[in-house]
Amino acid sequence: MKGVMGEKFTIHDSRFTIHDSRVTSHELMSDFDETARRLTVKLVYYGPALSGKTTNLMRLHDLLQPEARGELMTLETQGDRTLFFDLLPLGFRAPSGLLVKLKLFTVPGQVAHDGTRKAVLSRADGVVFVADSQRTQGVNNAEAFQNLADNAARVGLDFDRLPLAVQFNKRDLPEIYSEAEIRERWSATPWPLFLASALNGDGVRETFLALLARVYADLDRLYALRTDHGLDEPAFIRAAADAGPRRQAC
Amino acid sequence: MLNPATRRFDAEWTLSELLAAAPRAVLQEALAALGGASLLETDGRTVLGPDPTAKARRMPLGSEIEPLGYLAADTGDAPTLRAVAALVQLALRAEQRYRMAAALHQEAVHADYQALQEKHAALQESEARYKALAERLQERVQEQVKVIETAQRQLYQAEKLASVGQLAAGVAHEINTPIGFIKSNLTTAQSYLDQISGYRHALKADARSAWNTLALDEVLADFAALLRESHDGATRIARIVADLKGFSRVDNPEQEIADVNEILRGVCQVAASQVRERAEVVLELSPLPSLRCHAARLGQTFLNLLLNAAQAMERRGAIRIATEHRDGLIRIRFADDGKGIPPDVLPRVFDPFFTTKDVGQGTGLGLTVCSDVVKMHGGRIGVESAPGRGATFTIELPVRS
Numbered sequence: 001m002k003g004v005m006g007e008k009f010t011i012h013d014s015r016f017t018i019h020d021s022r023v024t025s026h027e028l029m030s031d032f033d034e035t036a037r038r039l040t041v042k043l044v045y046y047g048p049a050l051s052g053k054t055t056n057l058m059r060l061h062d063l064l065q066p067e068a069r070g071e072l073m074t075l076e077t078q079g080d081r082t083l084f085f086d087l088l089p090l091g092f093r094a095p096s097g098l099l100v101k102l103k104l105f106t107v108p109g110q111v112a113h114d115g116t117r118k119a120v121l122s123r124a125d126g127v128v129f130v131a132d133s134q135r136t137q138g139v140n141n142a143e144a145f146q147n148l149a150d151n152a153a154r155v156g157l158d159f160d161r162l163p164l165a166v167q168f169n170k171r172d173l174p175e176i177y178s179e180a181e182i183r184e185r186w187s188a189t190p191w192p193l194f195l196a197s198a199l200n201g202d203g204v205r206e207t208f209l210a211l212l213a214r215v216y217a218d219l220d221r222l223y224a225l226r227t228d229h230g231l232d233e234p235a236f237i238r239a240a241a242d243a244g245p246r247r248q249a250c
Numbered sequence: 251m252l253n254p255a256t257r258r259f260d261a262e263w264t265l266s267e268l269l270a271a272a273p274r275a276v277l278q279e280a281l282a283a284l285g286g287a288s289l290l291e292t293d294g295r296t297v298l299g300p301d302p303t304a305k306a307r308r309m310p311l312g313s314e315i316e317p318l319g320y321l322a323a324d325t326g327d328a329p330t331l332r333a334v335a336a337l338v339q340l341a342l343r344a345e346q347r348y349r350m351a352a353a354l355h356q357e358a359v360h361a362d363y364q365a366l367q368e369k370h371a372a373l374q375e376s377e378a379r380y381k382a383l384a385e386r387l388q389e390r391v392q393e394q395v396k397v398i399e400t401a402q403r404q405l406y407q408a409e410k411l412a413s414v415g416q417l418a419a420g421v422a423h424e425i426n427t428p429i430g431f432i433k434s435n436l437t438t439a440q441s442y443l444d445q446i447s448g449y450r451h452a453l454k455a456d457a458r459s460a461w462n463t464l465a466l467d468e469v470l471a472d473f474a475a476l477l478r479e480s481h482d483g484a485t486r487i488a489r490i491v492a493d494l495k496g497f498s499r500v501d502n503p504e505q506e507i508a509d510v511n512e513i514l515r516g517v518c519q520v521a522a523s524q525v526r527e528r529a530e531v532v533l534e535l536s537p538l539p540s541l542r543c544h545a546a547r548l549g550q551t552f553l554n555l556l557l558n559a560a561q562a563m564e565r566r567g568a569i570r571i572a573t574e575h576r577d578g579l580i581r582i583r584f585a586d587d588g589k590g591i592p593p594d595v596l597p598r599v600f601d602p603f604f605t606t607k608d609v610g611q612g613t614g615l616g617l618t619v620c621s622d623v624v625k626m627h628g629g630r631i632g633v634e635s636a637p638g639r640g641a642t643f644t645i646e647l648p649v650r651s
Contacts, residue, residue: 031261038316042260070314073343075351084351091315101315103260115358122357123260154365 032223038099039223043211044121047130048137048144049081049109052169055198056130056207057088057104063205065242066102067092082108085120092239095230102240109144114151121148122155126163126215128207133168133176133195163214164191167207172197205241212237259353265291265311265319268345274298277341284334285326291319309335313343400622407550407619422491429491433484440477443470490519508545510580510647511535514571517552525560525569529586534572538580539649543627551620555584555643558616562588562641578649585642591635599633 031040045053054074061072070089074082088104105124107117121127129148131141152159166189168182179195186193192210196203216225216233225231231239269277269289281287281299288299290308302308302322309331312318321335447470453461461467518531525531559569567587574581591599595606600621624631628648635641 040262068315073313073347075347084354087350089314099316105260115362116354118361119259119354119357123258154361 036099037097038101039219040101040103041125041215041219042123043102043104043126043128043215044124045104045106045128045130046117046121046144046148047107047109048132048140049111051109051130051132051137051141051144052196052198053106053109053130054082054086056128056167056169056196056204057086057106059198059201059204060104060208061088063201064090064208064240066090066240081110082106083113084108084116090240094225094239096228098229098231100231100236100239111143114147117147118151118155121151121157124157124162125218126211127152127165128211129164129166129191130198131166131168133170133182134173135175135177138177163211163218165194165207165211165214166191167194167196167203169196169198169203171195171202172200209237209241212240257349257353257356259350259357263318263346263349265289265297265342268318268342268349269297271349272341272345277338281334281338284337285323285330287321287323287326287331287334289319289338290322292317294320307331311335311339311342313339318342403619404622425487425491429484429488433481433488436477436481436484440474440481443474443477446470505542506545507540507542508548509540510538510543510548510582511573513545513549514552514573514582517549517556518571521553521556521560524557527566528560528563529567529569529588531556532568532570534570536572536574538573538575541580541647541649543647544623547623548627551623551645552582552584554616554620559584559586559588559641562586562590564589567640575649580647580649582645582647583642584644585640587640590637590639591633591641592637596633596635600631 032038033040045056047053057072061069068091070091073087075084075086085108086106090102090104091099093099105120107113107120109117127148129145131137131145149159152162166186168177170176182195183193192214194203194207194210196207198204213233216236219236220226220233223229225236226233278298281289286300288302289297289311290302291297296302297319303324306322306324307326307328309321310317310319311321321331321338323331323334326334450461450466450470514533514535518525518533522531556569556571563586570583570585572583572585600617621631624645624647628650630646631643633641633643
């Protein structure tokens with residue numbers, strides 16, 4: 001596999017070796033509560049500092065029209081930088097009556113908050129990696145991506161099987177990597193790639209929908225969403241993104 | 251992976267959990283003042299305030315998808331209740347933010363702590379590995395030192411023996427030739443004597459009386475005895491020379507088949523002159539199977555023990571050398587009735603460079619080399635002694651087929 005982000009970066013780098021021998025199984029967040037008839041799914045926005053993870057959630061809050069949507073909870077910021085996490089809850093009911101809750105989290109991007117980042121990443125069902133398109137951020141992107149792979153291993157996630165979508169944000173800025181450069185670098189990777197300008201809302205929804213599709217495959221395998229709950233992939237995505245009453249009101 | 255006591259920050263929170271640390275009294279007073287509302291869990295249980303009646307109005311609480319609980323009130327109009335619910339919600343939300351952050355922090359700290367513990371365990375393991383390695387190294391060094399010391403002793407002894415052996419071999423070779431012709435001549439002289447005896451019967455009267463006058467019959471008989479004794483002496487010289495040559499082969503690493511009794515006899519021959527005045531040597535040898543061994547080295551060992559025993563005599567005594575074969579072992583005992591070995595010296599007699607003799611009189615290696623040689627044959631050597639009651643050295647050699 002070719003370098004994907006910065007200069008000295010390859011996916012099958014030896015630095016990706018999983019050091020944590022305690023963790024043996026893929027520890028999922030997705031939490032199927034039989035009695036409450038509730039399925040909770042955890043999705044995490046990961047990436048280097050100031051790449052626009054919180055902005056993604058803010059735009060999703062405005063753009064998505066799910067059946068139910070909670071308020072965006074922002075915990076403790078310092079000069080616009082996330083210290084703990086942001087949380088955007090979304091939800092809908094499957095035809096079977098099952099309540100599907102999607103909890104969208106952001107991690108703090110700053111290197112110093114690795115412990116918090118690791119804890120937020122724990123039990124994730126899917127990850128959006130938000131990269132910064134600016135040329136000055138190539139190395140930061142690479143380090144953050146490597147940190148994602150390392151931490152996934154540490155918290156017991158199988159990085160090779162983890163549903164992941166990659167977003168290159170800040171397309172509205174000058175001095176950015178060209179689309180051709182980014183596509184060339186990422187063409188060999190298995191993950192869907194999106195260009196976005198979260199500030200303007202471009203590409204944010206598309207990234208999220210791509211992740212939903214990937215996460216759906218896992219959830220369907222685990223909980224038979226299609227057969228037991230009458231929820232196929234298009235219905236799942238529609239319900240999570242734009243089947244809500246507001247759209248009907250438009 | 252998580253400490254069970256740690257609350258998962260991203261799991262669902264219940265109303266009771268969020269109110270656990272809140273100032274309930276203040277909240278309850280405020281609710282009472284604002285129209286007598288109470289707070290209910292999602293399953294209807296009252297968490298705060300009076301149990302509501304069946305016709306009480308309920309307002310959902312919570313900012314997420316599902317209600318966190320309900321605000322219930324019998325009185326008050328809808329706008330008031332909505333305002334109260336919004337107020338309660340603000341308080342709950344602040345509490346939830348705090349609790350989630352705290353739980354997340356705890357989780358992060360716990361993860362960091364575990365990572366540190368793992369690192370610590372890994373470091374300890376690696377330290378233990380290096381420690382074990384260091385200990386093994388020391389053991390190995392000590393083993394090597396022992397090997398070198400043994401080799402050094404043997405080299406020293408072998409060199410000493412080699413120079414003695416070379417001398418002995420040279421002397422033996424030089425003596426062998428004259429001994430050979432002396433023995434041959436003596437045999438010839440014996441036959442001449444027989445011829446002369448035969449001539450006696452041919453003598454006439456005068457010559458016969460002269461023969462008798464000169465007592466030549468007795469002379470001839472004595473002559474024959476002289477020649478026989480001389481021949482015996484020459485034969486003994488030849489044996490000693492042969493034994494000496496045996497010692498000259500100590501540097502020969504080849505094993506050979508030998509009879510331990512024969513080696514002992516040879517040793518006694520060689521040492522006879524040094525031992526004779528100090529002790530009587532009594533051999534009590536039982537028949538032994540032949541042994542594959544370094545005969546010259548065993549001989550040197552026996553010689554050392556014999557000479558030591560002789561030197562231990564304060565007055566003329568006896569040295570008994572006994573052999574026996576039992577249970578696949580050849581046992582050789584050197585028992586003397588000399589001055590014995592003091593108890594403080596006894597445990598150290600086989601130690602290298604340990605000697606009770608005056609400087610220059612002994613190297614302190616004699617018994618050490620004896621022990622080495624016996625061990626080389628897979629055997630054991632031991633000593634028993636009491637002061638004034640002599641010493642007994644016992645060697646056991648396994649007979650290997």
